[in-house]
Amino acid sequence: MSRAVRFDQYGDVDVLRIEDVEPPTPAADQILVEVVAAGINPGEISIRAGLLHDRFPATFPSGEGSDFAGRVRAMGSSVTEFAVGDEVLGWSDWRSSHADYVVVPADHLTRKPLALDWIRAGGLFVAGVTAYAAVRAVQPAAGETVVVSGAAGGVGSLAVQLARNLGAYVVGIASEANATWLRSVGVTPVAYGDDLAASLPAEIDAFIDTYGNGYVDLAVGLGIDPARINTIIDYPAAAKAGAKTEGSAAGSDAEILAFLADEIAWGRIVLPIAAVYPLDAIKDAYTELAARHTRGKIVLSTELPPNAGRQPA
Structure with a gap:
């Protein structure tokens, strides 16, 4: 048994x-x-x-x-x-x-x-392929600015690094307690709170929401193209805004998993x-x-x- x-x-x-x-x-x-x-x-x-x-x-x-x-x-x-x-x-x-x-x-x-x-x-698997699909959905390019909510969570912690490895300037929304860790992986931390919108960069090219709780609405309010907003959790807000909802289903592939395993094994992602x-x-x-x-x-x-x-x- x-x-x-x-x-x-x-x-x-x-x-x-x-x-x-x-x-x-x-x-x-x-x-x-x-x-x-x-x-x-x-x-x-x-x-x-x-x-x-x-x-x-x-x-x-x-x-x-x-x-x-x-x-x-x-x-x-x-x-x-x-x-x-x-x-x-x-x-x-x-x-x-x-x-x-x-x-x-x-x-x-x-x-x-x-x-x-x-x-x-x-x-x-779940965090890795979800992060991979979410980053791929918003197509960050070198030099662009990408914001990730829930940036220290299971999915967010990988998404910020995948976007960083593509050459994007990445801003991670998380608690103050996670600021040092985010900096250690090359991400600019911003603490969530009432003045969050004012703390974010003036020009944002893409937004990845891994937390829910109104971040899709925030991204739309910041003027980000809905085609470059992806949420893995707030499906109603995405449907209303015309944003994307690509996650684990879109990334469930053994070749993607093998790529992520190698990236972590050799320290290119933590x-x-x-x-x-x-x-x-x-x-x-x-x-x-x-x-x-x-x-x-x-x-x-x-x-x-x-x-x-x-x-x-």
Whole structure:
């Protein structure tokens, strides 16, 4: 038997439980991976709470999780590009990565670079491909000014660096506590607050919203072309303004994931880790994430003992 996170109804963290299950069996085009680390993401909170039922309905009992990294343990008969023992990272479309084992199609995996640690590998997919798609959506060019809200969060912390690497001048909206970190990655910090608009540059070419809470409206009010505004969270505001909503679905590609893994492995992008929790502390992990004050990602480790508690990065 193995462990897997399950919930039977929409609700807060109390609906989550760890269940003993049979390890899944791969179909012909699938691979069984023993999970070492798996990231958690804000969208999973909204799905579990039922806030995205119309867009992403849950079928009960539901599993949870997309991000993961681990070791190949078995393969279907038609899989030829991987071997048992390979170290990989990837994603599940079936809300199933918060578990000891996960089965996914072979094209949902890429090899883990030797220089990339398990924790960052396991927390990369959702934040990484979402950031990649969001930056690609607004098409920043060298010398242009790009503003990113939620700039120290899981997606924002990667988006600011991807835009910076394209040669853009990047302004990151975050709390004052994250100013030093943003400067360390070549981003100009601006603290959110009532005078935010006055604190931003007079000329802004593109705006990436990773936080919601009125930032799309702010961007429109600043005169930014809606075609160069992208939000990953405020879909109603985007529909009203004609802004873009490209995120993880637009970036879900193994080649993109491999590119991001290499960028992080060799230090061209930094993926900050806020904390690591054992799988059995799933409720505590999501409680911290729900506060929306983390810098970077919170990741689950199946290799930590159940009583290990929160491990600070």
